Amino acid sequence: MAKDKEFVKDITLQSEDFSRWYIDVITKADLMDYAPVRGCIVFKPDGYELWEACQRELDRRFKATGHRNAYFPLLIPESFFQKEKEHVEGFNPELPWVTQVGDDALEERLAVRPTSETIFGYMYSQWIQSYRDLPVLINQWANVVRWEKRTLPFLRTSEFLWQEGHTAHATQEEAMQETEKMLDVYTDFVENELAIPVIKGRKTPSEKFPGAVATYSIEAMMKDGKALQAGTSHFLGDNFARSFDIKFLDKDNERKFAFTTSWGMTTRIIGALIMVHGDDRGLQLPPRIAPTQVMVIPIGPAKARERVLTAAQEILATLASTGIRIKMDDRDDVSPGWKFNEYELRGIPIRLEVGPRDLDQSQAILVRRDTSEKIPVPLANLKEIVQSLLDDIQSSMLANARAFQRDHSKTVHSVAELLQVVRSEHGFALAGWCGDDACEAHIKTETGATSRNIPFDPPEHVSTCVVCNQEANHTVWFARAY
Amino acid sequence: MAKDKEFVKDITLQSEDFSRWYIDVITKADLMDYAPVRGCIVFKPDGYELWEACQRELDRRFKATGHRNAYFPLLIPESFFQKEKEHVEGFNPELPWVTQVGDDALEERLAVRPTSETIFGYMYSQWIQSYRDLPVLINQWANVVRWEKRTLPFLRTSEFLWQEGHTAHATQEEAMQETEKMLDVYTDFVENELAIPVIKGRKTPSEKFPGAVATYSIEAMMKDGKALQAGTSHFLGDNFARSFDIKFLDKDNERKFAFTTSWGMTTRIIGALIMVHGDDRGLQLPPRIAPTQVMVIPIGPAKARERVLTAAQEILATLASTGIRIKMDDRDDVSPGWKFNEYELRGIPIRLEVGPRDLDQSQAILVRRDTSEKIPVPLANLKEIVQSLLDDIQSSMLANARAFQRDHSKTVHSVAELLQVVRSEHGFALAGWCGDDACEAHIKTETGATSRNIPFDPPEHVSTCVVCNQEANHTVWFARAY
Numbered sequence: 020m021a022k023d024k025e026f027v028k029d030i031t032l033q034s035e036d037f038s039r040w041y042i043d044v045i046t047k048a049d050l051m052d053y054a055p056v057r058g059c060i061v062f063k064p065d066g067y068e069l070w071e072a073c074q075r076e077l078d079r080r081f082k083a084t085g086h087r088n089a090y091f092p093l094l095i096p097e098s099f100f101q102k103e104k105e106h107v108e109g110f111n112p113e114l115p116w117v118t119q120v121g122d123d124a125l126e127e128r129l130a131v132r133p134t135s136e137t138i139f140g141y142m143y144s145q146w147i148q149s150y151r152d153l154p155v156l157i158n159q160w161a162n163v164v165r166w167e168k169r170t171l172p173f174l175r176t177s178e179f180l181w182q183e184g185h186t187a188h189a190t191q192e193e194a195m196q197e198t199e200k201m202l203d204v205y206t207d208f209v210e211n212e213l214a215i216p217v218i219k220g221r222k223t224p225s226e227k228f229p230g231a232v233a234t235y236s237i238e239a240m241m242k243d244g245k246a247l248q249a250g251t252s253h254f255l256g257d258n259f260a261r262s263f264d265i266k267f268l269d270k271d272n273e274r275k276f277a278f279t280t281s282w283g284m285t286t287r288i289i290g291a292l293i294m295v296h297g298d299d300r301g302l303q304l305p306p307r308i309a310p311t312q313v314m315v316i317p318i319g320p321a322k323a324r325e326r327v328l329t330a331a332q333e334i335l336a337t338l339a340s341t342g343i344r345i346k347m348d349d350r351d352d353v354s355p356g357w358k359f360n361e362y363e364l365r366g367i368p369i370r371l372e373v374g375p376r377d378l379d380q381s382q383a384i385l386v387r388r389d390t391s392e393k394i395p396v397p398l399a400n401l402k403e404i405v406q407s408l409l410d411d412i413q414s415s416m417l418a419n420a421r422a423f424q425r426d427h428s429k430t431v432h433s434v435a436e437l438l439q440v441v442r443s444e445h446g447f448a449l450a451g452w453c454g455d456d457a458c459e460a461h462i463k464t465e466t467g468a469t470s471r472n473i474p475f476d477p478p479e480h481v482s483t484c485v486v487c488n489q490e491a492n493h494t495v496w497f498a499r500a501y
Numbered sequence: 502m503a504k505d506k507e508f509v510k511d512i513t514l515q516s517e518d519f520s521r522w523y524i525d526v527i528t529k530a531d532l533m534d535y536a537p538v539r540g541c542i543v544f545k546p547d548g549y550e551l552w553e554a555c556q557r558e559l560d561r562r563f564k565a566t567g568h569r570n571a572y573f574p575l576l577i578p579e580s581f582f583q584k585e586k587e588h589v590e591g592f593n594p595e596l597p598w599v600t601q602v603g604d605d606a607l608e609e610r611l612a613v614r615p616t617s618e619t620i621f622g623y624m625y626s627q628w629i630q631s632y633r634d635l636p637v638l639i640n641q642w643a644n645v646v647r648w649e650k651r652t653l654p655f656l657r658t659s660e661f662l663w664q665e666g667h668t669a670h671a672t673q674e675e676a677m678q679e680t681e682k683m684l685d686v687y688t689d690f691v692e693n694e695l696a697i698p699v700i701k702g703r704k705t706p707s708e709k710f711p712g713a714v715a716t717y718s719i720e721a722m723m724k725d726g727k728a729l730q731a732g733t734s735h736f737l738g739d740n741f742a743r744s745f746d747i748k749f750l751d752k753d754n755e756r757k758f759a760f761t762t763s764w765g766m767t768t769r770i771i772g773a774l775i776m777v778h779g780d781d782r783g784l785q786l787p788p789r790i791a792p793t794q795v796m797v798i799p800i801g802p803a804k805a806r807e808r809v810l811t812a813a814q815e816i817l818a819t820l821a822s823t824g825i826r827i828k829m830d831d832r833d834d835v836s837p838g839w840k841f842n843e844y845e846l847r848g849i850p851i852r853l854e855v856g857p858r859d860l861d862q863s864q865a866i867l868v869r870r871d872t873s874e875k876i877p878v879p880l881a882n883l884k885e886i887v888q889s890l891l892d893d894i895q896s897s898m899l900a901n902a903r904a905f906q907r908d909h910s911k912t913v914h915s916v917a918e919l920l921q922v923v924r925s926e927h928g929f930a931l932a933g934w935c936g937d938d939a940c941e942a943h944i945k946t947e948t949g950a951t952s953r954n955i956p957f958d959p960p961e962h963v964s965t966c967v968v969c970n971q972e973a974n975h976t977v978w979f980a981r982a983y
Contacts, residue, residue, distance in 0.1 A: 052624065052627070052628075054573070054574045054620070054624070055578060055581075055620070055623055056574045056576050056577070056578060056611065059574040059576070060574075061571065061572070061573050061574070061624055062571055062572035062573075063571055064569035064570065064571050064639065066571075067569075067570050067571045067572050068569070068570070070572075071570065087546035087549075087550070088546065088549050088550070088553065089543065089544055089545055089546050089548075089549045090543070090544035090549050090552075090662060091536070091543050091544075092536045092538045092541040092542075092543070092660055093575075093613070093644055093646065093660050094538050094541070094597070094613075094646070094659075094660070095538070096537060096538060099537075111603060112603040112604075113602070113603065114602065114603060115576070115599045115601070115602045115611070116599060116600065116601040116602070117597045117598060117599050117600075117613060118598065118599075118600045118601060119597070119598040119600060119610075120595070120596065120597050120598070120648045121593060121594040121595065121596060121648065122594075128601075129538065129597070131575070131576075131599060131613070138536070138537070138538075141537055142534065142536070142543055145534070146534075157546065161644075162572075162575055162643075162644065164575065164576070166602040166603065177576075178574055178575050178576070180572060
């Protein structure tokens with residue numbers, strides 16, 4: 020159709036320049052704007068709404084697994100960072116420091132939090148005295164700041180929004196279980212709400228969180244074949260407990276260090292949502308997370324307007340009453356064609372068209388955003404069919420993303436082959452790794468790919484290291500990454 | 502009762518030392534802890550949960566009045582503050598400045614936001630071009646920092662949480678309507694959800710927001726007779742529009758400055774909730790905002806435990822299914838008496854006791870937190886009676902707070918009388934005011950009371966200024982304030 024072609028012109032094609040496509044889409048869909056502060060964005064209402072939807076679904080899961088929300092201070096004294104050596108080294112270069120208030124210099128510099136293990140650690144040392152006080156299961160919704168060198172809207176910004184869970188446990192086993200449980204919670208959220216398939220696994224030592232014993236991640240594949248770390252869960256052992264003296268009197272009357280975990284998911288997940296599902300026509304939102312699931316567009320000539328609007332209002336009310344998130348665009352100063360394009364760009368899962376000829380036949384037209392299929396539906400069956408269509412779109416989006424990930428993943432046996440997969444074939448490479456940091460670093464230098472994680476459940480086990488050909492102790496996913 | 506007396510000992514009596522009572526209650530009810538950062542607190546889960554309840558109810562109202570949420574950067578360039586003269590003078594002394602990142606000095610200092618008019622103003626100047634872009638109705642949930650000299654948990658902390666609405670309109674009238682509408686939204690929330698009666702009015706010029714044309718507030722009376730400004734709504738005229746060049750092409754083809762508003766409510770409202778309703782036994786939460794409305798406490802001897810627990814579980818499930826927020830404390834290592842005290846302290850509106858003798862009579866005992874009244878209720882009627890009891894507690898808490906406010910408010914005709922009312926009688930004084938800053942300042946110096954607001958609807962109009970005896974242009978509420 021002419022209007023589609025005209026429309027496509029506005030957005031760079033994915034195949035032409037994926038990065039420009041991304042910026043075009045998030046700008047035109049009005050999700051964000053660049054802020055006048057280095058590397059920061061403004062989350063505009065349509066972008067922030069996506070985060071609110073993520074918050075709602077994550078928060079529900081956190082509470083269902085026994086966690087409660089709290090709020091800890093933004094500004095953290097410098098001395099706190101000094102207590103955990105790896106931690107301070109990891110974060111120091113990115114820390115913004117408050118050094119003055121009004122005209123007065125502060126005695127001790129305060130960091131704008133990049134993450135809150137240190138201040139949680141300090142408070143937990145005050146709160147935890149006995150095994151009866153454990154576990155402590157707290158989550159925080161907050162803003163954090165990390166002065167990253169290269170920034171990209173949603174994916175890597177100087178300030179971002181996230182949740183950070185911080186838990187303390189009596190035993191190592193229990194803390195490990197928590198670490199894994201929260202990785203499962205993230206997986207469930209990302210796969211079932213966002214329709215993004217992920218690879219669960221453990222980070223290599225060079226990629227783990229500064230101060231953690233082990234970091235676990237879920238990794239997703241974007242449509243350009245690059246990886247995005249969608250969530251992390253850290254087993255901190257007793258590292259932070261020792262640094263902050265989190266000790267408790269155990270049942271056996273001995274004073275012991277607690278074991279702690281932390282886990283986080285950030286607004287970068289919005290970037291993943293766009294890069295996994297978006298296409299040349301714009302965003303594509305999975306129905307379960309879409310703030311608006313159905314957009315009603317009344318069509319037809321002016322003389323039929325009143326009749327159509329009345330019917331459309333009725334449809335809106337009926338569907339809304341069943342919990343479907345539905346809106347109508349009944350403006351008469353823009354054409355239906357313009358609206359079709361607009362809501363395709365914005366990724367609304369279903370468009371519902373209704374005009375006088377439809378009403379004559381007691382029907383409406385549903386148009387799927389994912390397949391562009393047009394489905395005439397009797398008004399009497401609308402509720403059931405819209406609901407089942409939303410379910411169908413959700414599962415087929417996940418299935419498509421899964422197929423894409425599978426088709427762009429390959430086992431490799433040489434660095435040349437790895438380079439081929441991550442560069443030319445735009446995919447993930449599964450490779451053996453001896454466990455030596457040097458071999459991992461070599462891959463990064465030669466191919467630009469980093470180890471994503473050591474998957475819990477790899478499609479196969481590779482027996483020799485892709486670099487040194489020695490025995491592989493691990494099978495690892497490598498990819499270029501955001 | 503012996504246990505009550507024993508319990509009361511732990512909390513300073515309100516009549517003895519209201520400030521110590523407040524700290525005792527918020528500490529023992531586990532709402533907060535002092536953070537190791539000057540003037541900051543940690544919002545512990547039970548305290549944060551109150552904020553979440555406030556957020557839910559406010560957010561619902563904001564959205565119902567056409568506002569959408571967004572998120573703007575935390576760090577604001579120094580130059581932005583210079584653009585509005587009154588604004589920068591008002592906030593400068595309290596601003597924390599980020600001057601370094603890692604080891605590098607920044608070229609321009611960045612303020613940690615104390616409020617966001619400046620950055621909203623800048624972005625709005627980019628977004629608003631035509632009358633078609635107006636109104637812009639955005640709210641932000643955020644943390645802000647103001648380095649206050651004297652701090653008090655919840656009421657005044659260096660960092661606090663709030664929402665800040667920022668709107669832009671084509672005309673002065675529309676912006677004024679918005680300012681008033683949001684004051685009404687706050688009033689509705691505070692009176693109907695928090696059961697706190699408020700006085701709506703306009704701030705005197707000396708008490709208005711730096712940069713505003715007019716500030717409107719709702720003022721509440723705490724149980725010590727001091728005032729707490731519970732929410733403010735500012736009509737900013739075109740002040741910020743001129744400073745940030747927010748201009749639009751109007752229908753008449755002329756470029757005009759927009760008119761803006763801002764309005765905010767903060768976590769200090771939690772302090773109000775405590776100080777308006779709390780008593781010598783602890784917190785008292787209005788049912789509509791209480792995270793837990795009913796606490797089930799099984800009682801009776803060990804041999805009846807299984808029977809009682811089974812019945813209690815059933816009661817819990819039945820009431821929960823109707824949307825009542827209900828929990829059970831079935832621990833057997835603490836006594837029912839301890840639990841009674843604990844949940845009185847925590848302010849749960851209704852305690853539901855059930856023991857074997859109750860079950861023999863197919864009943865449970867409801868105990869009201871507000872009146873301590875014990876009400877035996879047939880199990881068959883529990884749902885209806887609990888719901889109506891919650892409604893009754895809600896309205897009687899509002900009525901009591903209203904009566905308290907009325908009984909502690911008095912019209913005065915001299916500064917001596919004003920001093921008497923705000924100091925000895927612990928109340929609000931209604932007085933005439935000529936409108937001269939000097940008279941207002943005199944009252945502050947002589948009595949410690951500040952003008953709270955010029956009420957829209959005063960109980961009476963006073964004709965002469967309480968200081969200079971000249972004609973009063975305004976009738977004003979004066980009180981000592983938090």
